[in-house]
Amino acid sequence: MDSLELMRSGCWHNGFTNEIFEALIRAEELCFQYNSLSPRQRDSRHDIMRGLIGRIEEPFDIHSPFHCDFGTNITIGPNFVGNYNLTILDEAQVTIGSNVFIGPNVGIYTVIHALDHRQRNEGIMRSKPVTIGDNVWIGAGVTILPGVTIGERAVIGAGSVVTHDIPAGVLAFGNPCKVVRDISDSDTVSDIKE
Template sequence: MTKDNLSLIRSGQWMNGFAKEFAVALGICEEQCFKLNSLPPSHSEERNQIIRNIMGNIGEHFTIHSPFHCDFGTNIHIGENFISNFNLTILDEADVTIGNNVFIGPDCRLCTVIHALKATQRNSGVMRARPITIGNDVWIAAGVTVLPGVNIGDGAVIGAGSVVTKDIPPHTLAAGNPCHIIREITDEDKVDIIS
């Protein structure tokens, strides 16, 4: 994809998402995701190399369970000690930035793309994208959908099945559809470990 088209798709402007160049880039990434998802977990070095080829950048230590799917991959930026469970989908038409020590449960979706509401425009490919940012030390539980333009603050926990439509502040527990703040996470939430 040319730098101009990459800038346009990340700009948040309404544009034609059906351009041939986008289709080619989507196809290349889909091939890479297919290769990744076809490999057994025991082929960790080969799997990790494919992940590094797909992503814009990713930390040294990570675990991504298959299946994993994304649109372009190059717009995904992930820090250290990332763990995603089965069936993570990232629609990365805009940047998706994920901090350090982030856990993502199974069946989660991070969606940056917005299609036009008017059917004639949507059917002709009119769309735009807005970035998603997930801070450090975040846990996103099973079955969560994060929508375009959302920022999740450091240390936040998103409850299972939530649809995150608005920013979530740091160090809060949030859940629901739409996701809302339940309470602050404090030192009182520390659990005792059985040795």
């Protein structure tokens, strides 16, 4: 196994290798190019994003600035909106479903560093995947930690720290994030003005 495969495997490994470093620099350069372009240069921005992200489906809208560690470990379904300052540390797979809205200043993290300072200083780490289901809304300032799955149709309230799986069809918020209630038909907005 090469160092990138070890990283994605979830086992403890040395993350300070040349191969990992080069992959990080590649992604950082593409993020820099993306974030340097005017939002009016939509075609160029989309070309960069398609070259950065492992798989991304149209339509999508990712506001600048956007940051990721590798990009190649990210899969995004159609009708995605990532608001300002979305950061995805994708040492493991990050799977985002369709019709997902992510608010500003959200961080999605897959990497876990060794607790022992000597090992941490030597680059010992592991990673766990993150999965976000279809039709999920993640509010502003949310932190999603390694190994978490957020079920479809869930809503994560602003400022939450998601430390464990969240089931489908619920409203959850807090630090740590907890299920508050199911989302039901009574949550449907009925007084829409035209």
